[in-house]
Amino acid sequence: xxxxxxxxxxxxxxxxxxxxxxxxxQLHTCSSEDFLALNGAFKQFYKQSKELExxxxxLFSLVSGSDGxxxxxxxxxxxxxLETDQISLxxxxxxxxxxxxxxxxSIDDSFFPLKNLTQDLLTxxxxxxxxxxxxxxxxxxxxxxxxxxxxxxxxxxxxxRNICVSSAKLIAQFKLGYSNGVxxxxxxxxxxxEAVDEILEYxxxxxxxxxxKYEGAKGMLASLSAKTEQTTNSIGDIVTKLQYxxxxxxxxxxxxxxxxxxxxxxxxxxxxxxxxxxxxxxxKIRDIAELQAxxxxxxxxxxxxxxxxxxxxxxxxxxxLGDIVQLCKEFTNGNVENEESHFLQLSNKLERxxxxxxxxxxxxxxxxxxxxxxxxxTADFLDSIEKLPSQxxxxxxxxQNVYCLEGLQSNTEKQITELLQDLNSNRxxxxxxxxxxxxxxxxxxSSVSNNAMLGKENGSLVKVADELQAVLVKLKEKSSKxxxxxxxxxxxxxxxxxxxxxxxxxxxxxxxxxxxxxxxxGELNQISEMxxxxxxxxxxxxxxxxxxxxxxxxxxxxxIHENVINxxxxxxxxxxxxxxxxxxxxxxx
Amino acid sequence: MSKYILIIDDSETNLMLLExxxxxxxxxxxxxxxVADGLKAMQAQKPSLILLDLLMPKRSGIDFxxxxxxxxxxxxxxxxVITAANDxxxxxxxKFGVAGFFTKPVDINALMIKVKEILNS
Numbered sequence: 010x011x012x013x014x015x016x017x018x019x020x021x022x023x024x025x026x027x028x029x030x031x032x033x034x035q036l037h038t039c040s041s042e043d044f045l046a047l048n049g050a051f052k053q054f055y056k057q058s059k060e061l062e063x064x065x066x067x068l069f070s071l072v073s074g075s076d077g078x079x080x081x082x083x084x085x086x087x088x089x090x091l092e093t094d095q096i097s098l099x100x101x102x103x104x105x106x107x108x109x110x111x112x113x114x115s116i117d118d119s120f121f122p123l124k125n126l127t128q129d130l131l132t133x134x135x136x137x138x139x140x141x142x143x144x145x146x147x148x149x150x151x152x153x154x155x156x157x158x159x160x161x162x163x164x165x166x167x168x169x170r171n172i173c174v175s176s177a178k179l180i181a182q183f184k185l186g187y188s189n190g191v192x193x194x195x196x197x198x199x200x201x202x203e204a205v206d207e208i209l210e211y212x213x214x215x216x217x218x219x220x221x222k223y224e225g226a227k228g229m230l231a232s233l234s235a236k237t238e239q240t241t242n243s244i245g246d247i248v249t250k251l252q253y254x255x256x257x258x259x260x261x262x263x264x265x266x267x268x269x270x271x272x273x274x275x276x277x278x279x280x281x282x283x284x285x286x287x288x289x290x291x292x293k294i295r296d297i298a299e300l301q302a303x304x305x306x307x308x309x310x311x312x313x314x315x316x317x318x319x320x321x322x323x324x325x326x327x328x329x330l331g332d333i334v335q336l337c338k339e340f341t342n343g344n345v346e347n348e349e350s351h352f353l354q355l356s357n358k359l360e361r362x363x364x365x366x367x368x369x370x371x372x373x374x375x376x377x378x379x380x381x382x383x384x385x386x387t388a389d390f391l392d393s394i395e396k397l398p399s400q401x402x403x404x405x406x407x408x409q410n411v412y413c414l415e416g417l418q419s420n421t422e423k424q425i426t427e428l429l430q431d432l433n434s435n436r437x438x439x440x441x442x443x444x445x446x447x448x449x450x451x452x453x454x455s456s457v458s459n460n461a462m463l464g465k466e467n468g469s470l471v472k473v474a475d476e477l478q479a480v481l482v483k484l485k486e487k488s489s490k491x492x493x494x495x496x497x498x499x500x501x502x503x504x505x506x507x508x509x510x511x512x513x514x515x516x517x518x519x520x521x522x523x524x525x526x527x528x529x530x531g532e533l534n535q536i537s538e539m540x541x542x543x544x545x546x547x548x549x550x551x552x553x554x555x556x557x558x559x560x561x562x563x564x565x566x567x568x569i570h571e572n573v574i575n576x577x578x579x580x581x582x583x584x585x586x587x588x589x590x591x592x593x594x595x596x597x598x
Numbered sequence: 599m600s601k602y603i604l605i606i607d608d609s610e611t612n613l614m615l616l617e618x619x620x621x622x623x624x625x626x627x628x629x630x631x632x633v634a635d636g637l638k639a640m641q642a643q644k645p646s647l648i649l650l651d652l653l654m655p656k657r658s659g660i661d662f663x664x665x666x667x668x669x670x671x672x673x674x675x676x677x678x679v680i681t682a683a684n685d686x687x688x689x690x691x692x693k694f695g696v697a698g699f700f701t702k703p704v705d706i707n708a709l710m711i712k713v714k715e716i717l718n719s
Contacts (some may be wrong), residue, residue: 035662041610048611052618059622245707252703257684391701538689562653562683 022294023275025536026268032525033261033268039521040312043256046083047319048514051247056321058244058330061501062237064494065333070338071487072219073226080483081219083270087211087476093368094473095205098373101460102198105380106191108453112387115449116180118442122435123177127402129431130170136425137162140182140412143421158411162404169400172393173196179390190379201372208362215355222340222351229340233333240329243322250322253315260308260566264301267557271297291540297557298533298540300573305533307569309526320513327509332592337495352488359481366474373460380457387450394443401436406430469497601717602626602643606636606662607651607680611625616649619706633657637665646673646717652681652691659665660687663694676716680704 071077271294278290383441408429412422558570603625605616613629618626628645630636632654640648648666652659657678664670676697681687688699698712 044613048614048618052614055618055622140664191606236643241707247703248619248706249703253609254611255607256702259682501628564684 019275019278019290021534022540023272026272026275030265030268031527031534032271032529033265036261036522036525037258039374039525040254040257043316043522044251046321046515047316047512048251048254050323050508050515053246053253053508054326054512055244055499056507057508059582061333061498061505062233062240064498064501065233065337066237068231068491068494069226072222072488074231076483077223077226077487080480080487081216081223083476083480083483084216084219087473087480088209088216090473090476091205091212092209094580095202095209097152097460098198098205098369099202101456102194102202102376104456105376105453106195106198108449108456109187109191109380110381111449111570112446112453115186115442115446116183116387116390119390119439120177120180120447122392122438123173123180126435126439127170127173127177128431129428129435130166130173133425133428134163134166134170136421136428137166137408138425140421140425142494143419145297150555155411158407162347162407162411164409165400165404169397169404172397172400176390176397179386179393183383183390185388186382190383194376194379195388197372198376201369204365205369208365211358211362214219215358215479218355220548224538225340227598229336232336236329236333236336240326243325243329247319247326250315250318250343253311256563257308257312257315258443259562260304263560263562263566264304267297267301268539270557281363295537295540296573298537300557300570302530302533302537303573304566305526305530305567307565309523312522312526323361323509323513330502330505334498337498350485352491356484356488359477363474363477366477369475370471377457380453384450384454384457386484387446388454391443391447391450398440398443401432405433507592510593600624602711603649603713604627604628604630604636604639604645604655604719605609605649606630606633606659608654609634610652612651612674612680615706619710621677623710625713625717633659633662633665636662639671640666640675644672647697647713648675648677649695650677650679651678652683652687660690663691665693677710678709680692680709680714 137159141156274290274293408425412425558567560571561567603620604615605611605620605627607616607629610631617627617629623634628643628644629691630639634657634663636648639645650662659681663677664677666675666677677694678698678700679691679696680700680702684703685701691699697716700709
């Protein structure tokens with residue numbers, strides 16, 4: 010190739026370098042704008058991604074963390090306690106009903122004997138009065154004693170009869186109280202047990218759901234951890250690559266500094282026509298041009314790689330954050346038809362459970378009150394007839410003693426004897442009923458006493474209700490947090506997605522940077538070709554570039570510098586055997 | 599109370615980067631774009647740590663270290679040098695007793711580990 014240096018004057022070469030310097034200045038501007046925009050975007054994504062990750066972690070930890078474990082245990086304990094209470098209540102209602110029915114039947118057994126006794130005692134009263142009248146015709150000496158004895162018997166008869174009448178009334182009261190309440194008690198107890206059954210089902214499904222979520226959260230935390238690690242790595246890469254703006258800036262400043270030195274030198278020598286000086290400077294220009302081209306190629310590679318890595322990692326972060334949002338959404342609500350979170354569904358179900366338990370407490374209180382009423386009526390009846398058998402026994406003995414009811418008897422005496430047999434028979438029935446009722450009452454009273462605590466302040470049901478309330482408060486708190494976090498994450502996720510897309514699109518100088526670098530290298534190539542014929546001896550190449558090396562501060566610049574020198578030294582050695590025209594075809598790409 | 603870190607760097611991108619990462623970790627940051635601003639900021643509030651760039655226009659990081667050394671008041675403030683320069687400045691810098699020397703591009707995770715270590719020690 011024909012030597013071309015003769016086509017360019019030193020001033021023209023100086024002008025070329027000025028143009029190149031202007032272009033490098035443009036590169037500074039575009040690199041600064043691109044990187045500052047990316048940096049601003051990064052700052053925002055970094056904050057948002059950390060917030061999103063932290064939210065997601067908090068979300069999963071709400072269930073799988075120690076607080077969640079405690080809540081899960083509380084829920085299970087509540088279920089077990091409610092199940093136990095359900096069985097107790099069921100037995101209590103069943104046994105109470107059975108006892109009441111038994112008492113009712115047993116009291117019924119006394120009703121007719123008491124009625125009979127009332128009638129018999131009235132008859133007895135007349136017979137005793139009749140006997141008293143008859144005795145007036147007998148021995149006067151005995152009249153006083155008999156009358157007194159008869160009066161006393163009549164008083165006893167009247168007393169016993171009153172007891173029979175009032176006891177019969179108590180039976181009627183019992184029957185009224187029993188029949189008024191027993192159906193309601195039965196129906197309500199059944200309804201109540203069914204409601205508790207439903208709550209048990211709710212609670213069981215809540216435990217299953219919580220269990221699934223509890224296990225799910227652990228898995229989600231592992232996925233989140235993997236996503237977080239990916240994001241952290243992407244962030245690390247972005248941070249590393251963003252620093253290249255400063256590195257590239259410094260490299261271009263070093264190139265500019267070397268150009269400025271060269272321009273000064275060219276300007277100094279512009280007026281000289283000394284062939285040797287010109288030859289020396291042309292040789293230097295060629296070496297510098299080649300070196301700077303190599304430095305710029307490297308800088309461009311770093312720039313392109315940095316932008317690609319940054320935008321690629323932005324996209325990757327966006328994808329990861331989108332995945333995290335999806336994880337959160339799936340975790341809180343797998344059912345797309347229902348927008349409520351699982352936590353809200355759970356707390357709503359348990360809220361209903363809480364109402365049923367409070368109704369249960371009220372019902373238990375009413376049931377206990379009703380049963381205590383029955384117990385009182387039964388006890389009043391038993392108190393009433395407590396002395397009846399002994400009084401009848403005593404009456405029997407007295408009648409036997411007073412009226413000598415053995416041997417030959419008058420008609421009245423016969424009637425009294427028959428009546429006494431009837432009284433005795435009824436007394437036996439009452440005694441049997443009394444014993445049976447007493448036993449049943451004891452059973453019922455004991456059962457009521459044992460279960461009376463159910464609805465009281467420190468009773469089991471109240472405790473269960475309190476436990477449930479505590480679970481509910483926590484669940485609601487969690488539900489509210491979950492809703493809040495989810496809403497934040499959804500918002501963050503969509504914001505980040507849009508921001509990342511626009512940030513990637515905003516890298517407007519990506520192509521521009523490369524185009525300008527290509528132009529600069531083209532111009533450096535051109536300069537190099539034009540001054541190719543003036544290459545000095547190999548020993549001077551290192552000297553030509555020595556001063557430039559001092560401008561470099563970075564290892565990579567030094568390496569490129571050495572490579573270019575070594576390459577040229579090699580080329581110059583080859584030059585001795587080849588046509589020098591081949592040198593002008595050196596390409597830097 | 600959060601730790602306060604002074605960052606001195608002429609590169610806007612580096613300042614923004616370090617600010618973003620450090621603040622996310624809960625540290626307070628003050629940014630200075632040159633040595634003079636860095637010295638002023640340090641006088642106004644004593645930092646817990648200084649992240650210092652070496653190669654800056656007008657006055658370099660080494661100038662900052664020299665001024666800092668002159669005042670005994672800041673002897674206990676650790677300095678991490680972060681520079682794009684090769685290791686040739688390292689021996690000179692280490693004479694000032696800097697706590698760390700990082701070459702750009704810095705591995706941010708490694709830097710954060712060192713920052714936490716030094717601020718927790």
